[in-house]
């Protein structure tokens with residue numbers, strides 16, 4: 001059964017079409033990245049999935065049910081948008097209360113609060129009050145809240161935005177560790193992070209679904225190298241690489257970064273590329289088999 005299914009889904013705010021005729025069918029599984037420039041419609045899609053707002057046209061189903069369905073209450077979790085914690089209560093007390101609101105008995109709710117705090121590596125902080133938390137820790141508490149009841153689907157809208165690198169790393173670890181039991185949909189503007197976390201990518205632009213990419217597939221069926229040099233005359237490098245046997249096309253993805261498409265029959269092209277660097281005295285920063293998510297989404301061809 002589909003986890004998320006959208007059919008001809010549109011959402012307007014007045015005259016603004018925030019989502020435009022989206023067709024989407026996502027199965028449960030490894031984390032899904034939701035990507036797009038500012039205003040693309042990512043938050044609108046999350047709000048529709050959570051049942052906070054309704055479609056202007058078309059339909060949306062989660063596990064075959066309509067968003068907002070009571071049955072879905074324990075199947076879907078999300079980072080609360082206005083995560084307000086009461087300053088007078090400890091983390092354990094507040095999360096216990098949230099679990100009770102989900103229908104658990106006081107005893108089960110306390111156990112659940114302890115469990116989710118441990119998932120986000122905050123067991124030692126369970127007696128802290130919100131004022132004692134750093135921004136990164138507060139975000140982890142909000143993620144703990146999303147884990148209450150072990151939902152099948154968790155939506156994380158920019159979970160690491162504005163977070164220091166150490167806490168951002170912990171958040172990525174939490175998502176990876178839990179990804180076998182829960183399907184995450186993660187929106188972020190950090191493509192490197194999404195590439196490390198997610199296997200599938202949904203790309204929105206101006207309310208339209210522009211691309212759906214399965215990252216494993218892209219790099220197993222396509223034939224690309226990415227070469228990044230420290231310094232180079234990019235046009236000359238492009239020409240030199242293009243003349244190597246088996247090379248089909250060379251794109252300059254960004255300054256000193258080349259995405260090289262090659263024929264499946266080409267052999268030892270990596271060695272030929274390294275030899276070319278040596279021959280011309282080019283210092284290379286990176287030689288990668290495949291393309292980065294950024295170069296996949298924004299390929300010029």
Ligand SMILES: Nc1ncnc2c1ncn2[C@@H]1O[C@H](COP(=O)(O)OP(=O)(O)OP(=O)(O)O)[C@@H](O)[C@H]1O
Nearest residue numbers: 013016017018036037038039040041042043044045
């Ligand atoms: N409540 C609202 N009223 C009017 N327009 C809105 C409302 N919410 C969103 N929009 C508009 O709908 C479009 C999609 O917004 P949305 O917040 O879903 O995009 P987003 O992809 O989440 O952007 P960002 O990356 O900046 O968070 C934008 O043009 C936005 O201005």
